[in-house]
Amino acid sequence: QSVLTQPPSASGTPGQRVTISCSGSNSNIGRNTVNWYQQFPGTAPKLLIYGNDQRPSGVPDRFSGSKSGTSASLAISGLQSEDEADYYCAAWDDSLKEVFGGGTKLTVL
Amino acid sequence: QVQLQQSGPGLVKPSQTLSLTCAISGDSVSSKSAAWNWIRQSPSRGLEWLGRTYYRSKWSNDYAVSVKSRIIVTPDTSKNQFSMQLSSVTPEDTAVYYCARQQLGGCDYWGQGTLVTVSS
Numbered sequence: 001q002s003v004l005t006q007p008p009s010a011s012g013t014p015g016q017r018v019t020i021s022c023s024g025s026n027s028n029i030g031r032n033t034v035n036w037y038q039q040f041p042g043t044a045p046k047l048l049i050y051g052n053d054q055r056p057s058g059v060p061d062r063f064s065g066s067k068s069g070t071s072a073s074l075a076i077s078g079l080q081s082e083d084e085a086d087y088y089c090a091a092w093d094d095s096l097k098e099v100f101g102g103g104t105k106l107t108v109l
Numbered sequence: 110q111v112q113l114q115q116s117g118p119g120l121v122k123p124s125q126t127l128s129l130t131c132a133i134s135g136d137s138v139s140s141k142s143a144a145w146n147w148i149r150q151s152p153s154r155g156l157e158w159l160g161r162t163y164y165r166s167k168w169s170n171d172y173a174v175s176v177k178s179r180i181i182v183t184p185d186t187s188k189n190q191f192s193m194q195l196s197s198v199t200p201e202d203t204a205v206y207y208c209a210r211q212q213l214g215g216c217d218y219w220g221q222g223t224l225v226t227v228s229s
Contacts, residue, residue, distance in 0.1 A: 002155055035215035037156075044207055044222055045156070050215030088156055090215075097171050098146075098158035 003028065004089050004101035011107040017077040020104045022089030024070050028099055032092040034072040036065055039086045039103075048087070049074060076106075084108045111135035113208050113220040120226050121202075127195040127227075131208030131220055138184045138191055139164045144211040147182060147193045150222075151204035161211065162191055198227045 049065035117129035144163035209216035
């Protein structure tokens, strides 16, 4: 079981706004920042959000991150077919070091 | 543009040591703003961070609790690369292994991935 908990799946129709949650604890999300990654089959993960809500250069502003207490969320607005991918949250844990969520498979209907 | 090029065997026998190298271009392994990570991914374990090396005023390492007794991550400043050795491997260590640069908290550049199978 992953230290960070994500729903295994999420879905939406083109143009919709979808959110993916990531639940942790005081030893990880509660004390440290959260990163989000996007991964397509057969490729390496890509950094989507760092520092809870910061977008690396080149990431569309349709993607946004937030954190509250021991939970974090990734929001995708104006959903597009090319957003269909796996999404992972990650955070530093004071005991376990870097930990990942189990991943959420996003389907664009 | 930062590029990470992984090399190493795709097949390792049980009980042996898995060794992978990540060659860096476009940045320096000695950068004081980056950390150099190894991460693996398997269907059973998902994404799993293994360890990292980084230089500030001296070289430091962090390792995942799950592999701490078996892993060593080392920098090679002469070749601008870093390596990972994972000893006493079992079939549970079968995974795609990635190297990645960490900056500003997140891993922003990744290697191409190496599928390592542990089998006799």
